[in-house]
Amino acid sequence: MKSLEEKILQDGKVFPGGVLKVGSFLNHQIDVPFMIEIGKEFYRLFKDEQITKVLTIETSGIAIAVVCAEQFHVPVVFAKKHQTKNLTNDCYVAHIHSYTHGNDYEARVEKQFLNEHDRVLVIDDFLANGAALEGLMEIIRQSGAHLAGCGIAIEKVFQEGGKRIREKGVRVESLAMISEMTDDGKITFVEQDA
Amino acid sequence: MKSLEEKILQDGKVFPGGVLKVGSFLNHQIDVPFMIEIGKEFYRLFKDEQITKVLTIETSGIAIAVVCAEQFHVPVVFAKKHQTKNLTNDCYVAHIHSYTHGNDYEARVEKQFLNEHDRVLVIDDFLANGAALEGLMEIIRQSGAHLAGCGIAIEKVFQEGGKRIREKGVRVESLAMISEMTDDGKITFVEQDA
Numbered sequence: 001m002k003s004l005e006e007k008i009l010q011d012g013k014v015f016p017g018g019v020l021k022v023g024s025f026l027n028h029q030i031d032v033p034f035m036i037e038i039g040k041e042f043y044r045l046f047k048d049e050q051i052t053k054v055l056t057i058e059t060s061g062i063a064i065a066v067v068c069a070e071q072f073h074v075p076v077v078f079a080k081k082h083q084t085k086n087l088t089n090d091c092y093v094a095h096i097h098s099y100t101h102g103n104d105y106e107a108r109v110e111k112q113f114l115n116e117h118d119r120v121l122v123i124d125d126f127l128a129n130g131a132a133l134e135g136l137m138e139i140i141r142q143s144g145a146h147l148a149g150c151g152i153a154i155e156k157v158f159q160e161g162g163k164r165i166r167e168k169g170v171r172v173e174s175l176a177m178i179s180e181m182t183d184d185g186k187i188t189f190v191e192q193d194a
Numbered sequence: 195m196k197s198l199e200e201k202i203l204q205d206g207k208v209f210p211g212g213v214l215k216v217g218s219f220l221n222h223q224i225d226v227p228f229m230i231e232i233g234k235e236f237y238r239l240f241k242d243e244q245i246t247k248v249l250t251i252e253t254s255g256i257a258i259a260v261v262c263a264e265q266f267h268v269p270v271v272f273a274k275k276h277q278t279k280n281l282t283n284d285c286y287v288a289h290i291h292s293y294t295h296g297n298d299y300e301a302r303v304e305k306q307f308l309n310e311h312d313r314v315l316v317i318d319d320f321l322a323n324g325a326a327l328e329g330l331m332e333i334i335r336q337s338g339a340h341l342a343g344c345g346i347a348i349e350k351v352f353q354e355g356g357k358r359i360r361e362k363g364v365r366v367e368s369l370a371m372i373s374e375m376t377d378d379g380k381i382t383f384v385e386q387d388a
Contacts, residue, residue: 019279027280029307030270032263058253063260063270069226076224076257085213085294086221100279113223 001041001175004153005189007034008176014185018128018156020178026153027060027125032067038175039067042123042151045173046072049148051121053077053114055140057107057132061124064153068123077114079107079136092142094135099128107135109143116144127152127174130161137170149173156181157190195235195369198347199383201228202370208379212322212350214372220347221254221319226261232369233261236317236345239367240266243342245315247271247308249334251301251326258347259317266315271308273301273330286336288329293322301329303337310338321346321368324355331364343367350375351384 013021025031042064051072056065057079069076079094080087083106091108098105114120122136133150140147147170155162155174158181166172177190207215219225236258245266250259251273263270273288274281277300285302292299308314316330327344334341341364349356349368352375360366371384 015279017279021280023280023304024307025269028271028274028304030260030263030272032260032270033267035260036264059256059272059274062253062256066224066226066229066257066260067264069224070230070261073227075219076226077222078224078253080222080253085209085211086215086217110217110222113218 001038003034003037004176008154008178009187012187014181014183014187016183018159018181020154020156020181020187022154030063032063035063035067036070038064038153039071041175042068042121042173043071046121046149046151049121050119051148052118053120053145054123055079055109055114055120055136056123057081057136060126064125065123068121068151072121077109079109079139081105081107083108092139094138096131096135099131107132107139109139111143114140114143114145118143118145119148120145121148122150123152124150125153127155127161127172128159130159130165133161133165137165151175154178195232195386197228197231198370202348202372203381206381208375208377208381210377212353212375214348214350214375214381216348224257226257229257229261230264232258232347233265235369236262236315236367237265240315240343240345243315244313245342246312247314247339248317249273249303249308249314249330250317251275251330254320255318258319262315262317262345271303273303273333275299275301277302286333288332290325290329293325301326301333303333305337308334308337308339312337312339313342314339315342316344317346318344319347321349321355321366322353324353324359327355327359331359345369348372
């Protein structure tokens, strides 16, 4: 998606250690009209998959998931990273290691919101090591639902997650695929079809 | 908003201690078409306020904030509850005590995303003790922006937050105002104009 690549080049900031900050439009401030364009692109890619649910994980996947689900006319379910009073104990649970924050956590989805009749599109803002995505896939596996595919805004191709997940036969569509980021701020994308 | 009251009566579940679970449509699974109706209602209420930003706090305010901002054609900014690599140190910071989770945390917004030229609509899913809302108001105060008002989906009127914030002269519009919840599950609303 050329417009996303241009937005990353224009507004993204690279920090040492492979950190790309896109807080001005994606995960702190949210450029809503632009998110809607992203939602429409995921709809174009997955519209034949008879999606019944969009699944994401808190926090920064929620905005994209909502505008995407708006296109499909289906609900969003977001996995929770924290056990709270508002969650029953009757949950699917996946253990996830966060490379970004250097900790482990459990992602939970209440069983009532996902079942074997669902066809699920997983949405997230980033794909790097793939830990969060594999956690969501584990939740889908437990539910018996069908995983129709994964829609990612920005994939860091130089990390291993996307490769590993595609090798499992999962369809992963990333709208911007970064092949290289240098510490002095240069960003290179994988060539994609228009 | 009658449709929200009906949705709460139909799908909400009351748990002892004044806990109302609305995870089937608001803060775990998200009924996106219904959220859009909520966004339109906030637009109707605040459309003359020349809003430039919608401000919320992670996590469960984000979905409503996004569909609301879509109506106003403005960006969302969501305050972060955790210090992460993705956040600069140049932030407005508010200290918040969570009555729900019994802990203290800091909410942060990067200074570049809010300034004295902004007219801010604060959006959240719940208003009870008002701690999160007052944290967002503190962030707006630090930024020099104008607080145009607060749009809340569900207010627990039997707790003190809404009263205290309105007494400061802030316009608070709550779409469903719960005056009483009994442990056996009965929910009573404050009468509102259609």
